[in-house]
Amino acid sequence: MKYIQVIMITCLFATVMLVLQSSESVKSFIQYTKQHSANVPATSPFHMDNPSAIKVNSGLGKLQDQTAMLQEKIMLEADKRRIAPINAQLDRVWKAIPGYNGVEVDVEKSLALTLERQTPGQLHLIMREVPPAIGLEQLGSHPIYKGNPNKPMVSLMINVAWGEQYLPKMLSILEKENVRATFFFDGSWLKKNIPTAQIIKDKGHELSNHAYSHKNMSQISRDQAYQEIFKTQQLLEKELGVVNVLFAPPSGDFNQATVDIARQQKLKTILWTLDTVDWQKPSPSTIVNKISARIEPGSLVLMHPTSSSSEALERMIKVIKNKGLQLGTVSEVISSDRIPKVESAEQ
Structure with a gap:
């Protein structure tokens, strides 16, 4: 023994x-x-x-x-x-503003890697993200107009209730520029255009809820508001297999009941930071100039499938990229994840 x-x-x-x-x-x-x-x-x-x-x-x-x-x-x-995380907060103007992860050295893993590699005079550091103590969920029931201003990412939010003839061109540009956007579908439009929505999904874009019949949400009863959101949510889930978490009220019209009802269905109410106002048929240059002058980290840019936006889209994307900003979905922009993402890898 x-x-x-x-x-x-x-x-x-x-x-x-x-x-x-x-x-x-x-x-x-x-x-x-x-x-x-x-x-x-x-x-x-x-x-x-x-x-x-x-x-x-x-x-x-x-x-x-x-x-x-x-x-x-x-x-x-x-x-x-070490970079400290930033808590989500309520702003008097912008309402709920998401938090932003901090970053720190994982001391235990870094020590193990340094001992393993035994590189003279060199430390092998492993970094990790640190979530904020207060996230969006802890703020309660409030609308979101933008991402955290420290996050160098913006999103194109495309509300679709009409204008499908412009979608192929917009999708082609987004694919060419390797950009994923968020499409908010009106339910009555979606019901008639499931194949088109499937194409948009297959191209990697985020599909979300824009109510069912484009009613002003603040002008209808709570039961009607619930059904407006619920019916479109059912279409997204059953017809397209989408687990959606976002709701954009038609025409940006809402009240506190709207936000509460959306939250009841596990949805965040999304508004916008910048509006192309493309339904007024501005020139493409007008849209591009507006974006160039006002885009900033965390911006959510509202547009529709229109002639103006489809013509301006490629230049808009280039302007945004030239400012050192990444483009992602709305969910990516309002998440607390860092950009660029901190991987659990050697630094």
């Missing part, structure tokens, strides 16, 4: 020295060796009082010191690199 214990201790030592997964592994091994040394014959080279064992123990002590020193260096670097 004692011989087996000796073999087990030897194998454990070899495993720890090869893998070096973390400082805790080394500490545990030393503790285990000390605890079991009493069961090993004094003449054995593995007994803790044997000169050979003393050398091994000394080597492990040095390794432990090295681990502690590396951990201290990583913690100092972590203090320099």
Whole structure:
């Protein structure tokens, strides 16, 4: 039995020295060796009082010191690199503004990786995102007009109740520019155009709810408002397999009851930061100039499938990209995820 214990201790030592997964592994091994040394014959080279064992123990002590020193260096670097998360908040004008994740060094994983690679003079740091203490859900029932201003991303929100003849051109431009937008569908339009909506979904865009019959939500009863949202939600789910989480009220008309009813159906009420006002048939240049002058991080840009917007779309996208902003879906813009995303990878 004692011989087996000796073999087990030897194998454990070899495993720890090869893998070096973390400082805790080394500490545990030393503790285990000390605890079991009493069961090993004094003449054995593995007994803790044997000169050979003393050398091994000394080597492990040095390794432990090295681990502690590396951990201290990583913690100092972590203090320099930490960016605090930003809480979601209520604004007097913009209402619910999403939070934004912070970023920090994962000290434990960074230490394990640095020990494993043993690169002289180099720390191998693993970063991770840190969510804010207060998120959108904790703010209660409020509309959202924009993403967090610290997030360099904007979204094109395309409300569709008519104008399907302009959709092919817009989809082609979005695909060419590698942009995913959010399409808010009027339910009565959607019911007649499921194949078109399926094409939009297949191209990777986000599909969302724009009520059913384009009524002013503040002017109808609670029951009617519920049904306006619910009927379109059912179409999205049953006909297209979409799990939708957003609702854009027709014409931007709503009251607190509208927001509450949407929240009851697990939907966030979405308005816009910038309006192309394309239903008034402005020139494409007018739209592009407006976007160029007023676009900023977190903006939600409202448009429709119209001649004006379809002609302006490509230039709009280029203007936005030239300002160093990424384009994503509304859900991506209002999430707290960082841009660019912090992966759990070496920095």
